[in-house]
Amino acid sequence: MDQNRREVMGANENSSAKPRVRPIVRLGIFLISHSNIVSLVCFLAGVVALLLLPVLAKNTYISENALMPGSAYNMLSTHHVSDANKFIKDLTDLEFTSMASPIESQKLIARYMSALDAEVTFHKFYPQFSQFHPLHFFTSPDSGIISKNGTCSSFGVNTIGIIRAPRGDGKEAIVLVTPYNRSKVGLGEAVSLGIAYSVFSLLSRVTWLAKDVIWLVADSQYGEYSAVAAWLREYQAPVFHKVDVVTSEACNESSTFNELGQGLYLDGKLNGDFRRAGTMAAALVIKVAEQGDRYEDSLNIYAEATNGQMPNLDLINIVNYMAVHKQGLRIEVKKMWSLLDSWWLNTLGVIFESLGKIARSLNPQWKFGIPASEYVEGAATLASSLYYQGLGVPTGPHGAFRDYQVDAITLEISPKVSLTKLYRRNEFILRGGRLIEGVIRSINNLLEKFHQSFFLYLLTSPGKFVSVGVYMIPFALLVAPLPIVAAYLHANASNSNPQNPSTLEVDGSHKSWEWLNSARKVLVIHLWGVVVSLLPFFLRQLPNTTLTMNFVLWGFLSILSLLILYLILGCPIAEASASQLEKNKWASLKSVTISTAFIGLSLMSVINFATAEIGALLIVPICLLARPLKLDIQARSWRTLLRASFNIALGFVVFPPVAFVLLKVAFEDFYGINVGDYWKWVESLWAWNSATYLYVGVVHLPCWALCIYILFHPC
């Protein structure tokens, strides 16, 4: 019957001689014509999918079979621990006895390393202070730009011990890093050195070692990161003609550096030149938190490096496996603590849990529900994972390794009780040491590079992850309305003109090129965005400025530059437009704005996905909703008024400094807001070469400005 009817219908349709449109085109036209509902649905679906990510997270698994974590008995014994304790005692005693020479502790460490038959060297470095080089984004750390302002008196000394694998070929190395401040050694740092020492003393005796082991005691008095980065720079891209950089006669301090090596190079060892040990396979940064967890010994993993790059998931998996199954440590990744108590997340968790229960009652094989508490924890972890990846600033010294494509993580072990008790400390060192031993043994087993597991992922708990295939969906849904709405607006803007017969012949050519005018305007605003993001470079040259002053100056200069640009380039466009076209002008402008936002977001998603995701959440609603307030107010229906108020609220929230403050309040601990904080944040972004800075300056800010312009469009 249906068949029949359709035939009839077909016949009827054909009789009207309407050409049949291809299904895909029809679908496109359908989507564009219903762009309002489609964009609403897509946006909501995107947000829901984002909220669903903790539910969709999969359990991690060791992907590379060669790793075989925990398949060997631990060899680290109490003997090694007592040696480590002696080392810690010597180190802490030194602080009390000889305040005169801070270099004494370096000597002590070197002596201990040397007694283990390790090759010991010192690496002297001048700390590099963060500098904004607008053209050095995305370039690899350049060894050529050694800071000129690093004075001779302020230098750090890294101590490096290398154990050569007895039968290895020396092509690969595993790096252990312990940051250590020589001027004041806290107990935590001393214990972290002790753990590294216990592992190191074990590794100097074992026969199974296939990769060399480097223990880097990074002098962290100028920051942990800069010490590790300086060492890596020397390791990977050394500068041979140092003579030009730091004039030797000016640096009298080098004599104290030279005396370091005395007494070390006796039995057949050469002088202490910089030493290398092959390609780095992986690096572990070991830290011990002084203030512990109250419940049990726990382990914090930090993995985010520059621009949201993550180490291979397998590295986290091994640590997770060794810590949980072998050492019984509670393992944690960073969480947004403020989210844990939020009522809306909890209700959402309950909703998802009940949905999961219903689904399971329908079919026991549908297992997508997770308990509400687990959901909230997962969401909090995911939020912090997104936030720190999106920030693009490394969360620890491991970030320096990622710049050279070395997988690295920071392990922060926190003890249950204070480490001053010796018995407690012994047990703690034994556990920590066995954990590190197990991880190193596992990496040592690896025949290949880390390549088997994921590089693009978000963690929802130490044992659960969301892979790139899943977390792309919310982003795709969020940005999908943008081209549709742009097409709709463009089509509307060009279609509505012919209704006006008087302009038809006059603007026949003008109409089709009208979008170019809007494009010019958008381009000018984006140009302004570039200028704004370059301004801090010049502002930093000014001496004696406070953070707040910098910020105010920056804002002032930005507005000034906007005015100048508008006067130079903006005015002719505004004049050229005829009054009756004014109505559609905002639509075409919005269309181009949305297109650029779409392009910007898509590009950013390739560079740093998390930034693009957060950025899309912020910028997409206002891009979609933006509409001249005048029109909305003229209409005077509750719907338009609601929209207008939404627009104003969004326009306020999306302004970068406001968004920053709101995010800070939402995610970080609230300690009161200072105007200068934003400047500080921006400064940290460019200091770490974060692409987020570029995104905010070149994509987010211009898009916001254009949306505001549309809101106050005179029509």
Add this chain to the structure above:
Amino acid sequence: MALPPKATFPLSLFLLLPLLLLSLVLATTTQQEEFSEELLLKPLPDRKILAHFHFQNEAPLDADSFARHHHLFPKSISQLVQKFHIKSMELSFTQGRWNYERWGGFDPISSHNAKPPGVELWAVFDVPPHQVDASWKNLTHSLSGLFCASINFLESSTTYSAPEWAFQSALGSLRYGTLPREAVCTENLTPWLKLLPCRDKAGLSSLMDRPSIYRSFYHSQRLHLTMSSAPSDGSRSGIILEQTLTVVLQPNDQNADTNHVSKAKIQPSWSLSSIFGRKISGRCVLAKLSTVYLHADKGLVAQLENLHKTTAQFADNDTGPEDYRVNSGFKLSVTPKRVHTELGKDSSILYEYPIKDYKDTEQFDLGLSWEHPIVWSSPHAPFYASRFLMGSGNERGAIAISLKSTEMTQGLVTNNIEERCKLQVNVLQVVPWYVKVYYHTLQLLIDERPRVLTDFVERMRVSPSEDKVSPGMMELVLQFPCEMKSAVLSIEFDKGFLHIDEYPPDANQGFDIPSAIISFPDFNAALQFYDKSQSKSPLLSKLQEKSPVLSYTEVLLVPLTTPDFSMPYNVITITCTVFALYFGSLVNVLRRRVGEEERLLKNKDASKAVFLRRVLTKLSAKLRGRPLESTTSPSSSSSSSFVSPKLILRVLLVAGIAIAWQYYSQ
């Protein structure tokens, strides 16, 4: 000589007798086959022991000796020599790295026996130049079979090169190749032992307890072939097969306590039985010479003498013989038969223990126990060479060879303060083709200052790599001033892309750049002993032989871009989909003539639809038992919209049925 079967014994004996006699006559006229076994032990500064086994097998070479049976000499090797016309050859299997810094780099042992990890093979052929490559290829295959190793990978022209003068100078048609990744284990040792007349059943080789020698820190087995020339006319008169095994062992430290950070450690005492787990029960009866040496090197002797002086001040009962003048530092469990002292002021000492003096019942077990803690250092090569990679990423990088002067050259500076002294350094660097080296970027920095390369290069020979055909090779002869502290040679490269089947099928760790060879022709690694005339020991003569100091650098690992090998599947799937979509729509567009089609469709629809409708309405009418209704066309308004309520209803219906089915089927 093989025994014939018993039935034909008398006959064959009769037939063979003249042959036997003939061969006996020949054997007496020419040089006798000789075999000697020697072991050199040497305490190393970092509390390890070097054990160097040296077996030498000499055989006369006759024109008609193709099918000849040797008494001692391995037939397989002589056949190899005959077949491929080998002038000289060296094959080494090495595990671990020689520590030039602690174990020394200036003595003959390190110069000859410190080898790069994996397999190294070089051979000089006595054939016309165009046949050299063919001989090399055949040789690699034969050796591969002989030693159970994948030496046959050296057959490919991308793996071997032909250095002319930087390596073994002026030897002729030399081919040189290394396999840095070759794993070495007992399956390589067993065929090597098979070449010895006593295998490891008797004599010194019985010490080779597999677990202990493979537990060593360095393990290198070497096979060296040379033709000995007759003193009269210089023609080839015999083959000398030299087999050495060099191991560096750590004796078990009984009083091992790690709480000795501040005080100097006493060296661990050891004996043959403690380091090898075995004793020498007797000599190999076929060996002409069977000797164990204990070598105390220059630095140790100097330290011992210092110690002796200080102890002599306290105790004046220094009545020991001259041989024991340095023995205050350690005690030997067996008195040496003879002591060789090197010429010169501070000289090394060699204690000799001939094995033949010991009866079979009592076992020889040399032990050394230290009395005082002694710290000394081994003599270093004039420059300590190390090589490393610079840069990161998958695009480009640089190789740097750094040379650091040691106490050796510092001594030279004080000696020759007046005349300008120069130091020659030869560098041989072979680079596989996928590391595309730009030779014009070769830079030289001396004492951290960039210098003009041509001021220091005496000779240079570069053969650039050819993709998939030959590796790149660079031979350099550099002349450095003696007072130079450090030098760095750096050269940049691009990382090439490999074809998918050129990736190794197994673990992809990265690709190796074989060791560079740094040699110092101005220096001779030779020890000169007093009793040169009476010693006929091959090991001693080897130690006294003048040869340039040689050292190998580290093997480097270059990470290249590695494709995800599951990717081809994905790529195939996605390209197939894209192509199907593209061609489908293209064909559709090309084939379809819209106007024509619509006309046809209209006609067809008209006829078919009418027919069908008629049939169906008739059918339904019959089923319902009602008279034929006039077919009013249903409201076609829904057709204009994409989502008709009917369609939704239908979809919902189907979904409902499916859910119900799912629910009740459980």
